[in-house]
Every structure is written in C-alpha cells, then in structure tokens.
Amino acid sequence: MVFNSITFLVFSLVFFPLYFALKGRPRLWWILGMSYLFYGWWDWRFLSLIALSTVMDFYFGAVIGRTDDARRRRQFLAFSMVMNLGFLGVFKYLNFFIDSFAALLHGFGLSVSMSSLEIILPVGISFYTFQSMSYTIDVYRREIPVERNLLKFAAFIALFPQLVAGPIIRARDLLYQMEEDKRFDWTRLYSGLGRILWGFFKKVAVADSLAPFVDQVFNAPETFGSAHLLIGVVFYSFQIYCDFSGYSDIAIGLARIMGYHFPENFNTPYFSRSFSEFWSRWHISLSSWLRDYLYIPLGGNRHGKWNTYRNNMLTMLLGGLWHGANLACVFWGVLHGLYLIAQRAVSPVWRGIVHTFRLPRWFDAAVCMAAVYAFTLLAWVYFRSGSIGLAGGDSFGTANQVLRGIFSGEGLSWGAVINKFQALKGLLLIAILLTVEASNFRWRWNAAQVGQPVFRLAAFAVLLWMIAFFGTFGGSAFIYFQF
Amino acid sequence: MRHAFWFLAFMLLLLAGDRLGGRVMQRQTDASQFRYSRLYNGRGEADIVLLGNSRGLTFYQPAIEGMTGLRSINLSYNGLPMDLAGVLLQDYLDRYPAPQKLLIDITLCDRDNRQLTAGFLPYAPQSQRLDLLIHHADTAAWYGARVSALFRFNNEVFQRALYYRQRSDADWLLDRVIAPELAAAAAQNRYEIEVEEKRIRALAETVAAAHAKGVQVELVIGPYFPGFQIIGLDALKNAAGQATGLPVRDYRAALNDPALFGDFMHPNKNGAIAYLELLQKDRVLPPPQSEAN
Numbered sequence: 001m002v003f004n005s006i007t008f009l010v011f012s013l014v015f016f017p018l019y020f021a022l023k024g025r026p027r028l029w030w031i032l033g034m035s036y037l038f039y040g041w042w043d044w045r046f047l048s049l050i051a052l053s054t055v056m057d058f059y060f061g062a063v064i065g066r067t068d069d070a071r072r073r074r075q076f077l078a079f080s081m082v083m084n085l086g087f088l089g090v091f092k093y094l095n096f097f098i099d100s101f102a103a104l105l106h107g108f109g110l111s112v113s114m115s116s117l118e119i120i121l122p123v124g125i126s127f128y129t130f131q132s133m134s135y136t137i138d139v140y141r142r143e144i145p146v147e148r149n150l151l152k153f154a155a156f157i158a159l160f161p162q163l164v165a166g167p168i169i170r171a172r173d174l175l176y177q178m179e180e181d182k183r184f185d186w187t188r189l190y191s192g193l194g195r196i197l198w199g200f201f202k203k204v205a206v207a208d209s210l211a212p213f214v215d216q217v218f219n220a221p222e223t224f225g226s227a228h229l230l231i232g233v234v235f236y237s238f239q240i241y242c243d244f245s246g247y248s249d250i251a252i253g254l255a256r257i258m259g260y261h262f263p264e265n266f267n268t269p270y271f272s273r274s275f276s277e278f279w280s281r282w283h284i285s286l287s288s289w290l291r292d293y294l295y296i297p298l299g300g301n302r303h304g305k306w307n308t309y310r311n312n313m314l315t316m317l318l319g320g321l322w323h324g325a326n327l328a329c330v331f332w333g334v335l336h337g338l339y340l341i342a343q344r345a346v347s348p349v350w351r352g353i354v355h356t357f358r359l360p361r362w363f364d365a366a367v368c369m370a371a372v373y374a375f376t377l378l379a380w381v382y383f384r385s386g387s388i389g390l391a392g393g394d395s396f397g398t399a400n401q402v403l404r405g406i407f408s409g410e411g412l413s414w415g416a417v418i419n420k421f422q423a424l425k426g427l428l429l430i431a432i433l434l435t436v437e438a439s440n441f442r443w444r445w446n447a448a449q450v451g452q453p454v455f456r457l458a459a460f461a462v463l464l465w466m467i468a469f470f471g472t473f474g475g476s477a478f479i480y481f482q483f
Numbered sequence: 484m485r486h487a488f489w490f491l492a493f494m495l496l497l498l499a500g501d502r503l504g505g506r507v508m509q510r511q512t513d514a515s516q517f518r519y520s521r522l523y524n525g526r527g528e529a530d531i532v533l534l535g536n537s538r539g540l541t542f543y544q545p546a547i548e549g550m551t552g553l554r555s556i557n558l559s560y561n562g563l564p565m566d567l568a569g570v571l572l573q574d575y576l577d578r579y580p581a582p583q584k585l586l587i588d589i590t591l592c593d594r595d596n597r598q599l600t601a602g603f604l605p606y607a608p609q610s611q612r613l614d615l616l617i618h619h620a621d622t623a624a625w626y627g628a629r630v631s632a633l634f635r636f637n638n639e640v641f642q643r644a645l646y647y648r649q650r651s652d653a654d655w656l657l658d659r660v661i662a663p664e665l666a667a668a669a670a671q672n673r674y675e676i677e678v679e680e681k682r683i684r685a686l687a688e689t690v691a692a693a694h695a696k697g698v699q700v701e702l703v704i705g706p707y708f709p710g711f712q713i714i715g716l717d718a719l720k721n722a723a724g725q726a727t728g729l730p731v732r733d734y735r736a737a738l739n740d741p742a743l744f745g746d747f748m749h750p751n752k753n754g755a756i757a758y759l760e761l762l763q764k765d766r767v768l769p770p771p772q773s774e775a776n
Contacts (some may be wrong), residue, residue: 186486222662223746416659421639421646453489461497465504468633 001041003250004204004473011038012254019258020184028155028178035158039123042164046122049087054157056083057132058150061139065146073140080136084129091122093325124164126322130289132157135171137293144172152178159260161251165244167265167285174260182259187450192256194446194456197463198436199249200471202242206429208472210239213422218384221401225411228418229402235426236384237377241269242433244283268437270376273368274347275339278376286322290315308344313337328386328395335379378403429470505632508641512605517647518558519640522571523609528579529556531769532698534568534689535588537561537657538705538748542586543755544653550763552772553583557653560640564596565682566616567603569689574610581696584769586762587689588705589723589731590716592682597621602638604628657745658752661708666741673712674748678719687726701767702731706738706758711747737761 001008015034022030040047060080064073135153138144147153156175162168217224217232224232248265255262265285272278279287295315301308313334320333354364385399417423436445449456513524521527530553533542539559547555558571568591600617601624607614618625628635643652693700702723707713713735720731738744743754750758762768 222665225659411659418657421642424646425642457489457493457496460493461500464497465500465633468501468631469504469637471637473627 001038003247004200007041016257023181025151028151031155032151032158035160035163038160039158039163042123049122050128050158053084053087053129053132054154057136058147058153061136061146064136064139077136077140080133084133088125088129091125127166127168128157128163130168131170134289134293138170138172147175161254162262165247167248167251167262168289169262169285173263177260188256188259190456191446191450192253194449195249195253195256197460199246199253201463201467202246202249204472205467205470206433207239207243207246209429209470210235210426213419213426214239218398218402221398221405224405224418225416226406226409227412227414227416229405231417231423233377233381233402233406237380238430238433240380270373271369272372273365275336275343275372278372286319290319294318309341312340316340324386326386326395328382328399332379332383332386335382339375502632505635508636511648512641512644515644515648516651517644518556518652519606520644521556522558522575523606527556527575529554530582531555531584531586532572532575532582533557533559533586534572534591535559536563536591538590539588540656541705541750541755541758543656543752543759546756546759547768550759550771551769553769562594562596562599563591564594564600565592565685567600569685570612570616572689573692574612576692576696581698583699585693585698585700586767587700587702589686589702589719590676590704592686592719592723593676602640604635604638605641605644656752656755657749659745660742660751661744661746669708669710669747672747673714676713676715676719678715678722683722683726686723690727690729700729702727702729703767704731704733704735706750706754707735708744708747709736709739709741732765732767734758734761
C-alpha cells in the first residue's frame, strides 16, 4: 500500500478512530494487525519473512540479555547478524553476486552460463532488517534492556508509517514509546497533518512532476543536448530528495498523530557545506546507523589518517550497496567515500584561502555549497543509471553518456532544451521548495501553523491548491521502496 | 465546536480559492496563442487544417504559409490519438467556414492516449463533444475536475497553453540534428504500429465529416529516418485507404539525408521544409497563390 493512494486514505479512516478508542494490549494488536495488512497489501507472502525475523530477533535478544557468558552472547549476536544479513543476501544481493561472479570469470576468459534466479525483492527489506538488527546489537552492547513482550516488539518492527521506507528507527528510540498511553491530541493532529501535507506536496507535486523529464533524459541521453541533460540531472537530484524526504515527512506526520516521535530523516541536505555535513543531513537514520554500527566499530577516525580513509571508504561502499544491488550504486558509494577523503585534504587549503584573502562568510558558504552540490550531482548520475541497471540496462554506459553529453557543451543554451514548458514547471516547483525550506530556518512554518489557526487555514489551503494544480495522481510508488 | 468552526471556515476558503484559481487559469487558457485556444476562442480560421501526432508537427506552418500564401492551423500534438483528433476537427468544422484542405498524417491512428485526452480538460467547457470524450476516456480525471477547478488545469496541455500565452506556437517543431551514434544504429531500431479497427473507423468518420463540408482531404504518411524499421505501416496504409476510399500518399522514404532528421520518427526543420516542398510538388499542398490565380 502506498501513502499516495485512495486505499491508504480508507486505511487511515479505519485505523485512527479505533487506534484511539483502544488501549494497552488490544491497541498493540490493532497496530500489528493493521501494519501487517498495510505491508501484505503489496504481497502477503512476505509477511512470513517479517514475522520470522521478528520472532527470531526477539529470541536472540532474550538469550543475549539473559546470560553473562560473553561467548554465548557473541554467538547469539552472530546468529542474529547471519539471519538478517542472510535474508538481505538472498532476497536482495544473490542475483548481483551471481552476475558479478560470472562477469569476473568472463574477465579471466572463462565463459560460464549462470542464469540469475527469479527472486522478488521484498519491499522495505533493507529498512526493517536494519531496524531489527539494531535491537540485538544494542542489547548485546547493554545499551537497552531486553524486551520481554513479543507483541510490543512485533508492533515496533512492523509499525506501518516507517515499515517500508524508513526512517530506520532504532529500538532505543521507539520501543519505550510503545509502552506509553497515547491519547488523541489536537495539537499533534495539526502538527502531523502539516507534515503530511508538506510530504504529499514534495512527493506528488515535486518528485512526480520532475520524473517524466528525468526519465526522458536517462532513457535516451544521446538524443539531448548539454543544457537539457544538465536540467535532467538537477531535476533528478530534487526528484529523489522530494520522493524520499516526502515519504519521511508523511511517516513522521502519521506517527505524530498516533503520539509517537520519529527522529528527523532529512534536514535540507542540499544546503550542506561539506560532504560530512551532507551525510548528517541526508537519510540521517541510515547514515547514523552506519556510523554507530559500522564506522565507529571499525575505528572511526581514531587510528590515523589511512585507517580513517579506509573506514570512510568501507562505510560509504556498504552504504552504496545498501541502496542497490548493482555496481553503479556501489560506485555511487565509492564516489561519496572519495569525496569524504578528498574533503579532509582540500578543506584545510580552502580554509587557508578564506583566511588569507579575508573572503566574506557568505561567499565561503556559497562556494562550499555549490561545490558539494555539484559533486553530489555527479554521483547521482551513476545512482540513477543504477536504477536502470536493475531493469537490465547498461548503468555505466548510460551514466557516462549523460556526463559526456553535459560536458560536450553542445546544445548548452535554453533554446536547445526540449519541452521547455516541462522544464519551467520543474524549475518553478524547485524554487517553491527551496524558498519554503530556506525560510523555514527562520519561520518554522509547521510550528507556526500549530499555534495560529488563521495561518493554519491558509497554509493547509495553499498546500492543497498546489497539490491539486501540480500533483500527479497515478499512485506511483516511492523510489526508496526498492531498497 | 471551536474545531468545527475552523473546519467549516477551512472548507469555505479551500473551495473559494479553488474556484477563483480555476477562473484565473481559464482566462489564461482562453487568451493563449496556443492552437487549441485559438480553435475554441474564434481565432483559428484557416484555409488549410493539419492533423497528426508529433509527426504531424512536421507540417511546419511558417513554411506552409510562405509556400502557399494561405492561412493554416496545425491541430497536431505529441501522441494525439485519432478519436481526439476527430473531435478537434469536428469542433473546428462547427465553428469556422470550411477550409480548402485537410491534411492528415495517418500514423496518428497508431495508439490510444487516455492521459492526453484527459489533458484537454481545460477546453472541455467549450465543447460538449470533447467533454463527453474525456468522460469516456478517463472518468476519474473527469470527476476530479468537477471536484477541483484547479485540477482541470493540472496537465501538459494547459502548461503549453501558458507557455504560448504571449507567443505563437506556429514554429513548434523538433529542430535538431540526430546524434551520429543514434543515426548509425537506425537499422537496429524499430517501431511497431498496431492497427485497430476502432481507430480506422474514427479516421473514416473524420474524413466523412470533412467531405460533408466540402473539404478536400489528403491522407499522407510522413518521412521516417532511412533504414529505421516501421512494423505494420503497410497494414495501416491499406486499412486507412480502404476505410476512407482515399489514396494514402506515402512519403516514408522520401528523405534520405540523415541531417534532415531530429530522430528516427521526426524530420527536423530542414527536413520538414524538404518534405513540404515535395507535398507541394505533388499538389498535396496547394500551389503558390500567384500560380493558382
């Protein structure tokens, strides 16, 4: 079930009244049942996967928490890792590994026939396995107590707003909230609705409006000139941002109405002045997960320059692989790893220039933001082409063709842009988005609407008008579902 | 009670703003220079009417008017389906004196296009025929436009109307030269046309409606990139010829120079001019006025 569908509207109208009417265990059963219905609407067969993962991690967590025997604790943590990563390995990466192995043998002149398996990727598997893993790891580290109530644990894993596309919410942030008695609250309703409407605007008005232009560019890059390709790539950067952060906004809004607090998952990432800042603003729940469970255990930045570089690269490489089981997505991760490493070398030089020439602060910020955005854009080209790769296309070929086209400079004028009306619409929507996000630093729009009914009236109406005027209502799925 | 009051006020504001916005957008649509705005606002009178999908955009109006000295209106649009083309032409014939000529590129019979048909919602209040077609093609969008006036303008057709608000759309044409690597791969690419009876019937009805008004109708197949394969074109040509009783003039292989194409399916501006010269030479297009007199 996707948020941008009539089915979900009906689902919400059924879910919320009973949710607030129930208390205690019946409410937890209601959450679990409806969350499984939400997920099973896509393919009920994969409910068994979530249920198995839930029961097993609950059990592993209980064993780890019960014993002080370090060996046994390690052993059961390993069981949890093997199970979760095993699910991911089979359902998400097996075909990729088979194809890569065949390509490797081919590279050595050995021709083998290895047909890929017909494996369906369960929606959201990367999200809920990471969420479930965080529980056993945190119990192992003694950072959270063992959960003794299976129903509560199952409801925590399955909670529908974040089940299929995040944010990845860790046990330490959410499990304790499942115990609280949630009552209906008008303030939370308005605040949640504000986030939901803004999320819908980002998804159906911005992301889905930019999608056709982007699709044209990546489906046949050889047919377009430099300016058209560049606009297409810029549009993709906003398409994926609005698609994913729109989902997070809706999830956070829904949770807020229910009485839960979900951490923020995006914080205007394209205003970042460094790559490390970018990763503290983009998909925050994943980057902090990777930081806490991978980067820091690897040693973080504590053991010298080269180890830090290695840890940066490994973390980003696995981040890329998390996003997509194809080489283009891995390359996207590698690029970001390289950016983080290069930043450590370049940043002191730039600081020196700023200091020596006493460059104004705004100029410093603008240059840094532009540079980070430009390199992020470059990486997005490979990432987007990787999405084509999932469908069997030549990811690197497409990405290189797009970049060659842009840097060729042929057709680098507004006149050479095809479907200018579409480009203008996209630019207008991006301008609206950036204006709201930039002014939000000062005005805190959502908080303002909660306190001022007249402003709320106007803000909600404007959002609905914009959704009616710009929205795309085909019920297209969110990009991050495939991860 | 307080919340009910705010909810009511919100609904009133939402509705009023939506209707007001819809009215503003309708004014923009009516005042536009876009071809369908001219068709429905009484500024579309022409001697030659041109009809096709994106390939029909090759009927490059500035060249036609320069070559013939006659006024033209091109009702072609990317992916225009035959049923919608028929409605647009009949609306034209209802509103204006009969033109001398009607040129139809019959490759517009190759598909249905529900989404584009719904995109003509901004013009639905002007034509009951169009309104009915949209209702039939996309009922959800039709009802959506009843609920929200702004939603009626949430489509590509309106965006183009806005784009051509202050400028002519007469030179709307793919004006670029096909990339050499793409041109080299022409033989490996193909396009398949499915011939469907209802579309051929719509074509025949359109031709009959034009004939009833005394309009001379010419059916053509415009040029394709040399070596590019079109599957089903002969079947379409035969079906169109049989259904209408008219000869179909076939220019699919009329242009051999790759530099005259923007892609496999579309001649560029130079290609369009070369094609139009051929049409005039074959008297599909009227001769220059001086010669005719």
